[in-house]
Amino acid sequence: xxxxxxxxxxxSYRVYQKQEGLLASFRGLLRRQYQEIHAxxxxxxxxxxxxxxxxxxxxxxxxTTTLKLLSGVISPSGGGARxxxxxxxxxENSYRRRFALVMGQKNQLWWDLPAQESFxxxxxxxxxAPESFQRTLDELTDLLNVGSLVRQPVRELSxxxxxxxxxxxxMLHSPDxxxxxxxxxxxxxxxxxxxxxxxxxYQQQRKITILLTSxxxxxxxxxxxxxxxxxxxHIQYDGSLVGIIDRFSGEKxxxxxxxxxxxxxxxxxxxxxxxxxxxxxxxxxGRSEVPKVLAAILNRFTIDDIAVEDPPLEDVIAKAFLxxxxxxxxxxxxxxLA
Amino acid sequence: xxxxxxxxxxxxxxGLEERLVYRGDFALGTLMRFLPIVTQVFLWWAxxxxxxxxxxxxxxxxxxxxxxxxxxxxxxxxGYTLSNMIAYxxxxxxxxxxxxxxxxxxxxxxxxxxGEIKKFLVQPVDLMSFMLANRVxxxxxxxxxxxxxxxxxxxxxxxxxxxxxxxxxxxxxxxASLLMGFxxxxxxxxxIGLIGFWFxxxxxxxxxxxxxxxFLSGHMFPLDMLPQPWRYLVDLLPLKYLAYFPxxxxxxxxxxxxxxxxLWIEAAWIAFFVVFARIMYDRGVRRYSGFGG
Numbered sequence: 001x002x003x004x005x006x007x008x009x010x011x012s013y014r015v016y017q018k019q020e021g022l023l024a025s026f027r028g029l030l031r032r033q034y035q036e037i038h039a040x041x042x043x044x045x046x047x048x049x050x051x052x053x054x055x056x057x058x059x060x061x062x063x064t065t066t067l068k069l070l071s072g073v074i075s076p077s078g079g080g081a082r083x084x085x086x087x088x089x090x091x092e093n094s095y096r097r098r099f100a101l102v103m104g105q106k107n108q109l110w111w112d113l114p115a116q117e118s119f120x121x122x123x124x125x126x127x128x129a130p131e132s133f134q135r136t137l138d139e140l141t142d143l144l145n146v147g148s149l150v151r152q153p154v155r156e157l158s159x160x161x162x163x164x165x166x167x168x169x170x171m172l173h174s175p176d177x178x179x180x181x182x183x184x185x186x187x188x189x190x191x192x193x194x195x196x197x198x199x200x201x202y203q204q205q206r207k208i209t210i211l212l213t214s215x216x217x218x219x220x221x222x223x224x225x226x227x228x229x230x231x232x233x234h235i236q237y238d239g240s241l242v243g244i245i246d247r248f249s250g251e252k253x254x255x256x257x258x259x260x261x262x263x264x265x266x267x268x269x270x271x272x273x274x275x276x277x278x279x280x281x282x283x284x285x286g287r288s289e290v291p292k293v294l295a296a297i298l299n300r301f302t303i304d305d306i307a308v309e310d311p312p313l314e315d316v317i318a319k320a321f322l323x324x325x326x327x328x329x330x331x332x333x334x335x336x337l338a
Numbered sequence: 339x340x341x342x343x344x345x346x347x348x349x350x351x352x353g354l355e356e357r358l359v360y361r362g363d364f365a366l367g368t369l370m371r372f373l374p375i376v377t378q379v380f381l382w383w384a385x386x387x388x389x390x391x392x393x394x395x396x397x398x399x400x401x402x403x404x405x406x407x408x409x410x411x412x413x414x415x416x417g418y419t420l421s422n423m424i425a426y427x428x429x430x431x432x433x434x435x436x437x438x439x440x441x442x443x444x445x446x447x448x449x450x451x452x453g454e455i456k457k458f459l460v461q462p463v464d465l466m467s468f469m470l471a472n473r474v475x476x477x478x479x480x481x482x483x484x485x486x487x488x489x490x491x492x493x494x495x496x497x498x499x500x501x502x503x504x505x506x507x508x509x510x511x512x513x514a515s516l517l518m519g520f521x522x523x524x525x526x527x528x529x530i531g532l533i534g535f536w537f538x539x540x541x542x543x544x545x546x547x548x549x550x551x552x553f554l555s556g557h558m559f560p561l562d563m564l565p566q567p568w569r570y571l572v573d574l575l576p577l578k579y580l581a582y583f584p585x586x587x588x589x590x591x592x593x594x595x596x597x598x599x600x601l602w603i604e605a606a607w608i609a610f611f612v613v614f615a616r617i618m619y620d621r622g623v624r625r626y627s628g629f630g631g
Contacts, residue, residue: 096460112360113356124345
């Protein structure tokens with residue numbers, strides 16, 4: 001069942017263009033030049049119930065704007081959207097009780113009070129029955145291991161602890177749809193991992209629908225079955241994570257562990273040498289060339305160990321972002337375009 | 339209905355708790371507001387004393403006002419004796435304690451500018467109701483600390499209230515004018531804050547509002563001192579309900595049909611600013627760009 005449907009969704013802003021200097025500031029008092037910024041242009045997207053979708057794209061691509069539109073914070077300049085049958089920007093309470101928005105860079109809890117107080121307020125705002133509230137709160141604090149911190153003022157929590165509290169606040173009313181805007185930004189590896197585990201477990205348990213934007217590919221790899229790449233306001237790719245690697249990376253990274261006491265030279269002829277620290281060497285080789293090149297290397301050298309891997313996801317995504325700026329690159333794969 | 343009341347109570351309770359977190363700053367800030375009262379009392383004392391000493395200047399006339407009951411030395415300004423003036427001033431401070439809204443407009447505009455308002459847009463809560471409940475909490479926290487110094491000031495200055503306590507019906511009208519002063523002050527300043535959807539920064543506008551309020555609400559001096567056409571002008575504006583009107587009700591300068599009409603006009607102004615703020619909010623949200631990531 002389609003939970004989120006976007007048809008030709010568009011959002012433009014008029015942004016003041018200030019010239020440099022004091023004189024221009026005074027001139028700006030009388031007359032201003034504006035530029036029309038098309039943050040989202042004609043986005044079509046359908047998300048089924050229970051999907052965990054990653055929204056990827058370079059900064060300013062339109063990811064957060066799309067989430068703001070879907071959560072009703074802003075109104076579109078064109079097109080339409082329905083989330084669980086509701087038009088988000090009408091901000092009906094019946095809709096707002098069924099979704100949550102978590103922004104990694106925005107604090108939604110009361111800064112000077114313990115998180116417990118914000119949770120209590122959420123209970124009233126979202127009309128959560130007392131027994132259901134306590135049960136969900138216990139479950140969430142237990143899962144995120146923050147039971148002892150709910151009575152501590154929010155300002156005294158670490159960034160990771162605060163984000164866990166934000167997630168709890170967002171989940172208390174058991175939303176059917178969750179919008180996560182960079183929930184792990186600025187967190188250390190351990191905190192990132194814990195939040196990923198929590199989101200994965202929770203999503204699988206409750207079968208909720210989640211749209212996630214993140215610049216951490218580990219979040220995406222750990223959580224999302226489906227990836228949507230958005231750039232310059234358009235959807236440029238919509239498919240699986242594996243599909244991105246197939247689509248945007250025609251290469252493999254081969255790590256070779258050479259046996260001791262042999263000359264390792266002329267490796268350039270087999271591929272691009274990424275890293276050479278004999279006896280270990282990493283090469284980038286065209287995907288279709290791998291069997292042939294490996295056969296040639298094994299024929300010439302004595303090899304102790306071989307590993308053939310996809311390039312790091314970050315590299316592939318970076319390449320994908322660069323390629324979507326290049327229409328020619330896309331035209332060669334029209335079937336992949338959304 | 340019950341659930342809405344519970345929600346309001348929780349917002350109120352949490353708002354109150356938040357106000358009491360920084361207790362040192364809160365207590366000091368509240369008490370410091372009494373300093374201007376003392377200086378103003380001394381200022382009026384000095385003014386009346388000077389008039390008293392100038393031969394042939396025992397009465398300075400303004401635009402209106404009736405004769406006072408005679409204060410220090412019997413000098414009057416526009417019909418006000420020193421006692422009348424200080425009694426008026428203390429009552430206008432009580433009015434201001436209800437109608438002034440520190441940080442409401444500037445805080446609202448800041449929330450729009452830095453994007454904090456987003457959390458109210460995604461939650462099933464009405465921002466204006468939320469802010470009202472929160473402001474009631476601010477006021478209750480303030481009164482809980484200010485009531486003692488206020489009582490002390492009034493006790494020491496009880497001699498200036500030459501007519502004693504007014505009748506219960508006047509006290510009821512006074513209470514109504516104070517509560518309506520709170521609502522009018524809230525929705526008026528909220529409207530200024532909501533201009534932030536268009537201007538982003540409202541501090542200059544707020545400064546202008548403060549300035550006008552200072553002179554035209556009766557905060558600085560009783561409005562019935564003003565000559566025409568200024569007197570006519572302030573009667574047309576809603577500002578007089580923020581300070582002058584409640585004090586005038588207590589001092590029984592407005593009575594009978596005038597009092598009833600005044601209360602109705604005040605209620606009408608509140609209704610106007612409720613509707614105005616609601617329209618501003620709805621339009622503002624529609625043009626809102628969701629600043630700040």
